[in-house]
Amino acid sequence: MERQPSGIRDLLIVDDDPDIRINLRDIFEDLGFSIDTAVDAQEALTLARSRRYQVLLVDFRMPGMDGVRLVEQMQHLCPEAVPIMITAHLGSSEFPDRAQDLRFPVLPKPIDVGRLLPLVEKALAG
Amino acid sequence: MEQQLNRFVAVMETAVDAIITIDSRGRMEMVNPATERMFGYASDELLGRNVSILMPSPYREEHDRYLKTYLRTGVKKIIGIGRQTMGRRKDGTEFPIHLAVSEFHEQGERKFAGIIRDISDLRQAQDELQRLNQELEERVAERTAALERAQELLIAKEKLAMLGQVAGGIAHEIRNPLNVIKTSTFFLLNARTATEEKRHEHLQRIDRQVHLINAVISALADVARMPTPVRxxxxxxxxxxxxxxxxxxxxxxxxxxxxxxxxxxxxxxxxxxxxxxxxxxxxxxxxxxxxxxxxxxxxxxxxxxxxxxxxxxxxxxxxxxxxxxxxxxxxxxxxxxxxxxxxxxxxxxxxxxxxxxxxxxxxxxxxxxxxxxxx
Structure with a gap:
């Protein structure tokens, strides 16, 4: 599969909740982003093989591979993509201790888009 | 007779217990050396005096009346029974005694003989035993309380762990629909290019998520209060x-x-x-x-x-x-x-x-x- 030239504002949303995928797509498309969505880590990895993303918006808890492991694998495949994680489990025992060692931002659900947008802008600027 | 007397004197002289005889009015007629040692009086300080001087209050004041009542009614309180009571030394100190009294007749007069044993050591041992017993009981109570506290703490911890698990599950199930509602609301409030159709779609989505949250709450209510089946x-x-x-x-x-x-x-x-x-x-x-x-x-x-x-x-x-x-x-x-x-x-x-x-x-x-x- 031939790689497309990298876009300026390419964002990949990975979340198993269809409503969240649509909502984040609507919000970011309205802001002029080019959006792909994936239902799980497997689909996200497949997409990342054919397109270079600047930002990855990843849910932590998904069927199959969780968000943290997906980001680890993405960093080999798409090292320039800046990950941002979203979780309903921040501060709970379900979210792994390794979250403290993560080198990317983790936002709690429900998402405060007002907080998310500057993080995305910063990722694009960096 | 002389032989008997010698034996009697020997018993009196060597007895460790105090032996006292009194007349029917309570006056001491004979005391043995052990009485002197036990109470701190010389025998001439005792003979002829009322035996009540060897008793602390309130026995001292009541003794004459006891004696009179006994002589009149024959109701025995100590005689032939023996009891633990208190003695009083010359210096005013009191000590526990065991008192045994018997009655005898001499030339038509009713008289009494008392044998008094100093039971300070026994009482001390008893007190010590009681103290040890109490201390043991206190320690058992303390240990029991500590164990109960530990158990309560354990139960509280288990409850807390269970509560944490429940709360975590609920949090997840409610935060996901809240996440959709919040992002839809953001879109509705901020989107520059939203069509009427898009707005309607987001409002419907919010409505659906509210139902989802309500379903979570209903499921929890069902668990808490499961109705009796109507079969x-x-x-x-x-x-x-x-x-x-x-x-x-x-x-x-x-x-x-x-x-x-x-x-x-x-x-x-x-x-x-x-x-x-x-x-x-x-x-x-x-x-x-x-x-x-x-x-x-x-x-x-x-x-x-x-x-x-x-x-x-x-x-x-x-x-x-x-x-x-x-x-x-x-x-x-x-x-x-x-x-x-x-x-x-x-x-x-x-x-x-x-x-x-x-x-x-x-x-x-x-x-x-x-x-x-x-x-």
Missing amino acids: RAVALAPLLQSIVATTEMPSSIEVVLEASLAELPCVSVDAEQMTIVFRNIIRNARDAMPQGGMLRIDGHADGESVTVSISDTGIGISSEAAPRIGQPMFTTKARGMGLGLAVSYAIVQRNGAHIDFDSVPGQGTTFRIVFPVES
Whole structure:
């Protein structure tokens, strides 16, 4: 599969909740982003093989591979993509201790888009 | 006679106990050396005086009256009985004694002989024993209290752990719909290019999520207050058909309702509650087959019971998860509170039926609900 030239504002949303995928797509498309969505880590990895993303918006808890492991694998495949994680489990025992060692931002659900947008802008600027 | 007297004197002189005789008015007529040692008086300080000087208050004041009452009524309080009481030394100090009194007659007068043993050592030993006993009791009570505290703490910790698990499950199930509501709201408030159609779509989405949150709360309320089943004769085949028809099912899953179901006799259950059970098991079977497969519902009846089997060709239940199936808040799903089977197990039990399962990881799972046949 031939790689497309990298876009300026390419964002990949990975979340198993269809409503969240649509909502984040609507919000970011309205802001002029080019959006792909994936239902799980497997689909996200497949997409990342054919397109270079600047930002990855990843849910932590998904069927199959969780968000943290997906980001680890993405960093080999798409090292320039800046990950941002979203979780309903921040501060709970379900979210792994390794979250403290993560080198990317983790936002709690429900998402405060007002907080998310500057993080995305910063990722694009960096 | 002289020999007897010598013996008597020897006994008096060598006795460790104080020996005193008194006349009918209480005056001391004879005291032995042990009396002098015990009470600190010389014998000439005692002879002829009232024996009450050897007693502390209130015995001292009451002794004359006791004596008179005894001489008049013959009611014995000490004589021939012996008792523990208190003595008083010359220096005013008091000490515990054992007193034995006997009566004798001399030239027509009623007289009394008392033998007094200083029981300070005994009393001290008793006191010490009592103190040790009390100390032991205190230590036992202390230790018991400590153990009770530890137990309470443990129970509190377990409750807290359970509460944490419940709260975590609820938080997840409510935060996801809240997440959708919040992002839809952001879109509605901020989107520059939103069409009327898009706005409507987001409002509908918000409405759906509110229902989802409400369903979570209803499920919790059901657990907290499960109503008593209203059992009636229920035909299982039409019930299962309507549940399958109203349960979301991807096209990759083939659902087979076996003909055997139609031949099952009616069972006595609460149809609404059993709907919850069947729907939960059918949904679990569906969720176990993300790549598709076959969901098969079969029936079997013999003289004693009616069995409904719900089988899937899904991922199966691991040996680690199997013992925890049916425990509240245990789930292997990415989304779910772990209430479905816990509620189902409770409902089945309250409807007089029972539930079990077989599973082969990688091949599939069969849940069986067994109803007793109505006699």
